[in-house]
Amino acid sequence: MKLLLWLGLLLSAAASQAQPLPATAQQALDSLLRAQRVPALAAAVIEPGRIRYVLGGARRNEQPSPVQLADYWHLGSNTKAITSFVAAKLVERGKLRWDSQLLDVVPELRGHVRPEYASITLDALLSHRAGIRPYNTGAEIKDLPSFTGTITQQRLQFAQFVLQQSPVPLTTELFTYSNAGYALAALMLERAAHRSWEAQVARTCRRLHLRERMGFPNRADAAQPWGHWQARPADSILTALGPALPYRIQPVLAPSGDVAMPLPDYACFVQLHLQGLLGYNNYLRASTYQKVHFGQPAYAYGWGVSQVAATGAPVSQHDGSAGTFFCHTIIYPSERVAFVVITNAGGEAAEQACYALRRRLRKLFLRQEL
Numbered sequence: 001m002k003l004l005l006w007l008g009l010l011l012s013a014a015a016s017q018a019q020p021l022p023a024t025a026q027q028a029l030d031s032l033l034r035a036q037r038v039p040a041l042a043a044a045v046i047e048p049g050r051i052r053y054v055l056g057g058a059r060r061n062e063q064p065s066p067v068q069l070a071d072y073w074h075l076g077s078n079t080k081a082i083t084s085f086v087a088a089k090l091v092e093r094g095k096l097r098w099d100s101q102l103l104d105v106v107p108e109l110r111g112h113v114r115p116e117y118a119s120i121t122l123d124a125l126l127s128h129r130a131g132i133r134p135y136n137t138g139a140e141i142k143d144l145p146s147f148t149g150t151i152t153q154q155r156l157q158f159a160q161f162v163l164q165q166s167p168v169p170l171t172t173e174l175f176t177y178s179n180a181g182y183a184l185a186a187l188m189l190e191r192a193a194h195r196s197w198e199a200q201v202a203r204t205c206r207r208l209h210l211r212e213r214m215g216f217p218n219r220a221d222a223a224q225p226w227g228h229w230q231a232r233p234a235d236s237i238l239t240a241l242g243p244a245l246p247y248r249i250q251p252v253l254a255p256s257g258d259v260a261m262p263l264p265d266y267a268c269f270v271q272l273h274l275q276g277l278l279g280y281n282n283y284l285r286a287s288t289y290q291k292v293h294f295g296q297p298a299y300a301y302g303w304g305v306s307q308v309a310a311t312g313a314p315v316s317q318h319d320g321s322a323g324t325f326f327c328h329t330i331i332y333p334s335e336r337v338a339f340v341v342i343t344n345a346g347g348e349a350a351e352q353a354c355y356a357l358r359r360r361l362r363k364l365f366l367r368q369e370l
Contacts, residue, residue: 018069018264021045021054021361021370028360029056036353038345039228039238040067043357044267045370046338048275051267052370054361059344060226060240072217072224072260073342075327076320079259082269083182084126084302086200087189088288091122095192098123098291105188106159113163125185126301128175131167135180141250151251152196155187158252175299179256186255197255208272208283210265216324217260218243227324228345238345241324249322257322263342270329270338277316277333293331308334319351326350328358337365 020026021043029041033056040057059065075082090096096105100122103110116131124130135141145161147154162180170176186197193200198214205212217224218241228238241247249258261269272282276289284292292301293316299305303316313334320327323346331338339361341354364370 019050019052021052024364024369025054025361026056028364029054029357032353032357033057036349036356037238038343038350038353039240040225041341041343041353041357042067042069042071042073042263043339043341043361044263044270045361045365046267046271046274046340048271048278048280048336051264051271053263053267055263057344059224061228061238062240065223067225067344069264070262072211072213072221072262073266073327073344074216074227074260074320074322074325075257075266075342076322076325077179077257078266078318078320078327078329079255079257080126080182080320081273081302081318081329082201082204082259083186083189083197083255084292085269085284086197086204087122087126087185087301088284088292089204090189090192092284092288096122096188100188102159102184102188105191106156108156109159109163112160114166116167117163120184122185122188123295123301125181125188127296128177128181128299129170129296130178130181130184131170131176132162132178132181132184133165133168134176134178135162135253136177141253144250147252150196151198152187152190154252155183155190155197159184159187173298174296177299179253182256183252201259205265208269210269211262212265213260214254214258215248215260216241216243216322219248225325225344227322229323230347238347247324257320263340267340270331270340273316274331274333274336274338277331278336308332321346321350323347326354328354330358332362335366337362 039061042055045052102120120130147157168176218226222243226240231239276286279286293303306315317330327342329340339358341358343350
């Protein structure tokens with residue numbers, strides 16, 4: 001019954017993919033575009049049976065071409081939710097277990113890792129509890145050696161390198177955020193499924209009728225939104241980053257943050273999670289969504305864990321940015337709603353704009369004014 005209801009909800013959502021939010025939402029977005037001076041903003045208000053949108057601004061700040069609903073946006077570290085989603089399906093299929101150990105799945109690593117890493121598991125990697133060095137900054141990534149061969153071979157070489165580095169202690173938040181840990185988790189997924197992480201993401205998205213690309217959107221099509229950043233800390237004007245700029249996510253680290261999607265497609269992905277947290281089986285079982293979102297304190301599997309301040313109700317959220325886009329995603333199961341707000345800029349102004357728009361949209365939603 002719940003599966004049939006989910007199918008009906010998907011059909012309802014698909015029929016309303018281009019449904020706009022009311023004028024109050026557009027006014028809120030437009031005011032933030034002026035106040036924060038980001039090139040563009042786009043947002044989705046996601047309910048179990050419908051998704052509505054608001055957007056405005058330009059694909060790049062040097063030209064007047066307006067953003068469109070079908071445009072691609074870089075998700076940054078929200079990609080981690082996609083990696084954990086692929087992992088969860090493999091666990092449901094019996095190809096892996098949450099407590100599968102890296103050295104059992106990739107046995108050629110035995111004898112080539114520090115003793116502290118001998119028993120790390122898939123769930124420890126996905127929840128940032130394996131002590132893997134972060135590789136979250138350009139300086140760290142710049143010091144990586146060159147890797148060769150197929151992308152899966154490169155991830156194996158990356159694992160051999162990273163697992164010789166001393167581990168980092170867990171923070172007082174119980175985890176230490178690590179992009180490298182997600183590359184190691186992806187290596188486990190590749191061995192279990194016998195195909196690259198990239199191929200698994202593409203296959204999953206095809207099954208769900210979702211569009212996705214790897215890398216910054218304008219790399220494949222210069223007419224897509226360009227990312228923007230402050231070239232120098234003192235700059236007040238954001239610089240548009242063209243397709244030829246060499247800056248990119250290291251391919252071995254793509255599972256931690258290098259997927260781009262149109263907002264309607266990413267919103268449908270988030271809607272699956274909202275439905276699952278409300279008890280509906282869909283691509284994954286409802287119990288699996290509970291595990292993915294709330295199976296660990298502070299940070300579960302591709303999702304951060306927090307609470308509604310007034311009630312203590314659980315909230316699942318994640319932000320993503322490689323410095324050129326910013327994507328804010330948050331799910332309120334107790335309120336039966338989720339929000340995605342995204343901009344084609346990185347930095348403090350981009351983060352403030354996305355958070356402020358989400359707060360305004362949630363207030364309107366709770367007042368039943370959306």
